[in-house]
Amino acid sequence: MSDTFHLDGVEVKFEHGQTVLQAALAAGKYIPHLCYHPEFKPHGSCKLCTVKIGSRTAASCTMPAETGLEIESGIEELNALRRTLVQMLFAEGNHFCPSCEKSGNCMLQALGYDLEVHTAGFRHQYPDRPLDASHPDILLDFNRCILCELCVRASGEVDGKNVFALSGRGATKHLIVNAASGQLKDTDIALGDKAMQVCPVGVILKKRIGFSIPIGERRYDQRPISAQALDDAPRKPAGAKP
Amino acid sequence: MIDTTNTKSLETAAHPENLRRVAIEPVSRVEGHGKVTLLLDESNRVQQVRLHIVEFRGFEKFIQGRPYWEAPVMVQRLCGICPVSHHIAASKAMDMIVGATLTPTAEKVRRLMHYGQMLQSHALHFFHLCSPDSLFGFDSDVAKRNIVGVVAAYPDIAKQGVLLRKYGQEVIRVTAGKRVHGTGSIPGGVNKNVSLEERDYLLKDIDQMVEWSKAAVGIARQLFEQNLDLYNNFGTFKAHTLNLVRADGAMDLYHGGLRARDMDGKTLFDHYDYSHYWDEIFEDVKNWSYMKFPFLRRLGPDDGWYRVGPLSRVTQCDFIPTPLANQARKAFMAFNGGSATGATLGFHWARMIEMLHAAELIRELLHDPDLQGNELVNIGQRQERGVGVIEAPRGTLIHHYKVDEHDQITRCNLIVSTTHNNQAMNEAIRVVALQYFDGREITEGLLNHIEVAIRAFDPCLSCATHALGKMPLEVEVLDAAGERLSSLSRSSDGTFSALA
Numbered sequence: 041m042s043d044t045f046h047l048d049g050v051e052v053k054f055e056h057g058q059t060v061l062q063a064a065l066a067a068g069k070y071i072p073h074l075c076y077h078p079e080f081k082p083h084g085s086c087k088l089c090t091v092k093i094g095s096r097t098a099a100s101c102t103m104p105a106e107t108g109l110e111i112e113s114g115i116e117e118l119n120a121l122r123r124t125l126v127q128m129l130f131a132e133g134n135h136f137c138p139s140c141e142k143s144g145n146c147m148l149q150a151l152g153y154d155l156e157v158h159t160a161g162f163r164h165q166y167p168d169r170p171l172d173a174s175h176p177d178i179l180l181d182f183n184r185c186i187l188c189e190l191c192v193r194a195s196g197e198v199d200g201k202n203v204f205a206l207s208g209r210g211a212t213k214h215l216i217v218n219a220a221s222g223q224l225k226d227t228d229i230a231l232g233d234k235a236m237q238v239c240p241v242g243v244i245l246k247k248r249i250g251f252s253i254p255i256g257e258r259r260y261d262q263r264p265i266s267a268q269a270l271d272d273a274p275r276k277p278a279g280a281k282p
Numbered sequence: 283m284i285d286t287t288n289t290k291s292l293e294t295a296a297h298p299e300n301l302r303r304v305a306i307e308p309v310s311r312v313e314g315h316g317k318v319t320l321l322l323d324e325s326n327r328v329q330q331v332r333l334h335i336v337e338f339r340g341f342e343k344f345i346q347g348r349p350y351w352e353a354p355v356m357v358q359r360l361c362g363i364c365p366v367s368h369h370i371a372a373s374k375a376m377d378m379i380v381g382a383t384l385t386p387t388a389e390k391v392r393r394l395m396h397y398g399q400m401l402q403s404h405a406l407h408f409f410h411l412c413s414p415d416s417l418f419g420f421d422s423d424v425a426k427r428n429i430v431g432v433v434a435a436y437p438d439i440a441k442q443g444v445l446l447r448k449y450g451q452e453v454i455r456v457t458a459g460k461r462v463h464g465t466g467s468i469p470g471g472v473n474k475n476v477s478l479e480e481r482d483y484l485l486k487d488i489d490q491m492v493e494w495s496k497a498a499v500g501i502a503r504q505l506f507e508q509n510l511d512l513y514n515n516f517g518t519f520k521a522h523t524l525n526l527v528r529a530d531g532a533m534d535l536y537h538g539g540l541r542a543r544d545m546d547g548k549t550l551f552d553h554y555d556y557s558h559y560w561d562e563i564f565e566d567v568k569n570w571s572y573m574k575f576p577f578l579r580r581l582g583p584d585d586g587w588y589r590v591g592p593l594s595r596v597t598q599c600d601f602i603p604t605p606l607a608n609q610a611r612k613a614f615m616a617f618n619g620g621s622a623t624g625a626t627l628g629f630h631w632a633r634m635i636e637m638l639h640a641a642e643l644i645r646e647l648l649h650d651p652d653l654q655g656n657e658l659v660n661i662g663q664r665q666e667r668g669v670g671v672i673e674a675p676r677g678t679l680i681h682h683y684k685v686d687e688h689d690q691i692t693r694c695n696l697i698v699s700t701t702h703n704n705q706a707m708n709e710a711i712r713v714v715a716l717q718y719f720d721g722r723e724i725t726e727g728l729l730n731h732i733e734v735a736i737r738a739f740d741p742c743l744s745c746a747t748h749a750l751g752k753m754p755l756e757v758e759v760l761d762a763a764g765e766r767l768s769s770l771s772r773s774s775d776g777t778f779s780a781l782a
């Protein structure tokens with residue numbers, strides 16, 4: 041028999057070792073999230089997945105599931121905070137959705153739609169971040185980086201290459217390329233790498249793809265992110281017997 | 283009779299210090315931020331007239347460093363009225379960059395998109411932006427002289443205008459994916475074809491659109507006929523012309539060679555390969571406007587300015603390759619000994635002939651099975667430089683890029699239709715100022731005459747300044763010392779209120 045907790049009043053079963061977010065997604069209950077990826081160890085930086093347990097708040101992607109917890113997620117109080125977080129991410133980088141090739145496939149944009157973020161909320165900072173187009177097949181557009189570290193984790197843990205790293209702290213934190221020149225062309229990144237697949241926004245791009253997928257056929261044109269995240273969720277915790 | 287041939291002296295007044303300044307700012311029912319200033323002496327005689335562009339945001343700079351495949355989508359931010367024109371012109375430039383020869387499907391889907399744009403833009407201009415002037419008169423009651431007034435007085439015409447525009451936007455949606463900020467056209471081709479279902483959806487209403495467009499040509503003709511004297515002369519001046527034509531001399535809005543004729547109809551160059559347009563066309567700058575002044579190199583900066591757009595295209599092509607529009611063109615050319623072909627207000631009639639042409643072309647294309655083809659993109663040898671030219675609703679549109687070995691845009695030059703017409707618009711308002719202003723007290727109706735002349739060109743100042751945005755209108759009358767004598771403000775719905 042498995043253990044259970046309550047999410048917005050509904051009973052959710054979980055297996056030992058699952059986090060609240062993993063258990064919720066496996067049970068078909070969506071909690072908004074951005075820096076969590078089912079194939080990687082939770083990182084807990086974006087705080088979109090924040091839930092309430094009594095008067096406490098916690099990031100559900102890092103919080104272990106426990107029997108008897110009474111958890112709130114889909115409440116206006118939390119969604120208002122999530123909207124603010126999304127607005128801050130939009131304001132902090134240069135996200136021009138209409139002319140971004142990741143439009144329709146971008147998690148940040150999809151979350152914005154799903155949470156009904158209709159206004160800018162903050163003054164845009166318009167940072168000046170030149171592209172790295174040095175690699176013949178891969179383009180880096182740092183303007184859109186939300187510092188989720190997924191590429192860092194993928195390149196290190198899966199590809200064994202450590203192509204990316206975060207540098208600086210606080211407001212100066214930014215993504216760097218691990219090469220003496222600082223340029224992507226001087227790394228051993230390859231198109232087939234895991235790091236090429238994980239960026240939730242439009243930073244790490246295969247060149248010359250651009251807008252070749254028509255509007256209507258892009259990932260989030262079909263179904264909202266809240267539905268797609270449930271499809272992607274593993275139904276059993278890693279290592280569990282089927 | 284006032285001599286309107288010598289307008290050159292009105293570009294710069296001899297003694298501006300003693301003159302009264304009237305500013306029309308910005309010009310309404312025109313996209314973007316423009317301003318007209320008149321300098322008047324103490325007896326209200328006009329000494330200087332200028333159409334200025336007072337704001338500039340450098341798009342050419344903004345796009346530097348961006349990957350080339352982004353350009354066709356990115357450039358749509360230039361303009362809220364004709365984004366598709368920029369989308370297609372940039373795509374054509376990028377076709378050159380990627381060394382593409384388009385597949386029949388790709389070219390036809392793009393053409394369909396372009397004709398949809400032509401239809402919606404011309405409909406918007408004629409029915410929405412210009413009908414208040416043409417149906418009510420240039421100095422009619424300002425409270426009525428707006429689209430709300432048109433809907434009240436001529437509900438059927440207003441409704442047709444709305445539906446024609448909507449149809450054009452639907453053609454755009456089907457081909458580009460969205461009504462605005464679509465992505466359909468990409469370097470080397472398109473990202474989708476037109477399914478049978480989409481085709482049938484568009485076929486449903488196309489006959490009606492052709493009918494209404496035909497009727498619109500009739501309205502434009504009637505307006506000209508009924509006010510023959512006014513329409514023949516209002517802001518009329520002689521100009522050289524520039525436009526694309528097909529190899530056989532036919533009107534072609536999507537592709538062709540450049541044809542330039544002088545003001546007496548003599549051919550200056552013909553079927554000119556636009557991929558090195560800079561050998562024939564150059565841009566001058568003047569210190570009083572952010573909008574550049576293009577000119578034909580062989581005639582020099584002073585005399586080489588020219589006019590682009592519907593009037594040039596309709597009069598300078600040898601024929602229009604669809605039957606109804608060609609018939610309409612013949613009638614236009616023959617009318618009253620050809621008087622409409624050189625008239626500033628002849629623009630409206632020519633524009634409606636083009637709208638009819640676009641509707642006919644859409645009908646033709648919808649029956650073409652190539653639209654359902656699956657070969658969408660064709661890429662060849664990469665090039666460093668790309669030039670894309672189309673005939674946009676407002677006239678010739680030039681996009682020019684250089685792309686480096688990392689796929690980044692290093693240089694961009696745009697010559698948009700309105701910029702080509704910069705000097706011509708200045709000429710038109712100078713003529714109008716001489717015709718109507720000299721010695722008379724300034725009224726709103728008189729000021730609107732200036733705007734009517736500018737609107738005939740359907741300028742898009744937001745494109746021309748490579749900036750975005752619209753502003754409400756403000757008219758200021760200042761005395762020679764710069765003191766404000768009176769001022770009016772106009773909201774976007776056309777209503778006036780006095781400023782404190």
Ligand code: SF4
Nearest residue numbers: 185186188189191239
């Ligand atoms: S590049 Fe993408 S995956 Fe990497 S840290 Fe930035 S947003 Fe995350």
Ligand code: FES
Nearest residue numbers: 073084086087101
């Ligand atoms: S998903 Fe939990 S903090 Fe980002």
